[in-house]
Amino acid sequence: MSGFLQIQAIEKGWGHGVTIGPVSLDIARGEILALLGPSGSGKTTMLRLLAGFETADGGRIAVASEDVTSVPPAQRRFGMVFQHYALFPHLDVGENVGFGLHNSPDKGAKIAAALALVDLAGYERRKVHELSGGQQQRVALARALAPEPRVLLLDEPLSNLDPALRERTRHELREVIKRAGGGITTVFVTHEQEEAFDLGDRIAVLNHGRLEQTGAPDELYEHPVNLFVATFVGRANVFRGTAARALGANGPGVLVVRPERLRFAAAGLPGVVRERRYIGAAAFFVVEGDDHERFEVLAEPDAAKLGERVYVEATRVIAL
Secondary structure, three states: OOOOEEEEEEEEEOOOOOEEEEEEEEEOOOOEEEEEOOOOOOHHHHHHHHHOOOOOOEEEEEEOOEEOOOOOHHHOOEEEEOOOOOOOOOOEHHHHHOHHHOOOOOHHHHHHHHHHHOOOOOOOOOEHHHOOHHHHHHHHHHHHHOOOOOEEEEEOOOOOOOHHHHHHHHHHHHHHHHHHHHOOEEEEEEOOHHHHHHHOOEEEEEEOOEEEEEEOHHHHHHOOOOHHHHHHOOOOEEEOHHHHHHOOOOOOOOEEEOHHHEEEEOOOEEEEEEEEEEOOOOEEEEEEEOOOOEEEEEEOOOOOOOOOEEEEEEOOOEEO
16 A cells, blocks of 8 residues: 655765665655654755755655655645744744745634644734743644645754653644644654654654664564664664673674663673663663673662672574
């Protein structure tokens, strides 16, 4: 089954040898897709290609079977929330939200509906500088939703918020997107795994302009296709050689083990506890193996002491 939003072999190149793609993705109607990757991986460029702010060198973008590859941004009916929100300081909240509605006969009703959707009903006459960071983010979202776009694009929409507000806003943002029109097809860019896991129905991992893997959060975490995905998505210990064999490897390959999949035992991989980082219900222990490579174990806070010689075994490994 083809997706509502289809990205078919899209690519973009620059003269200095930097290229994005070819990338192909099918995104279902109402699905939230996270584009996850490190800085410079091509996430924002992919978003700009979807929005029409960049022209692709090859490939095709289609929405509901309509080819929009060469369609100007204003005619694609895509909503965009920028990283820094791009609100107009000289306009009040209502004027910001209604900016893209132009001469719509029911402009006032659409502004009110969009603000109600983001829990800012009655804020039409407020000034932008009177709002908190979280409220400004919601105004930017309301502005993108007011014209009833077919696709919503978000460029690191929570990066300007402090950590506590960011966590709360993630859940609110997902609820709003799922409520809007019965669920609006959404693509958002982030470099934070936790944000991708909380917001995304699926995650597409990009690296150096290439699509490494696409899947649900648990699929990427438990079944990464390569070492990059394994180490970028979640905390990971990488073992080779003697250490890998001590944890059950049968050949010369690489073992990846999550910290929570390691436990202290009576036998196994030997090492010495060098660091302990307390996080409340548990602690991360940094263990230095006999090969001087360090790895993390997530265990109960009193599971080991600094300087103690320990043995570690794995409850689950990822062989690559």
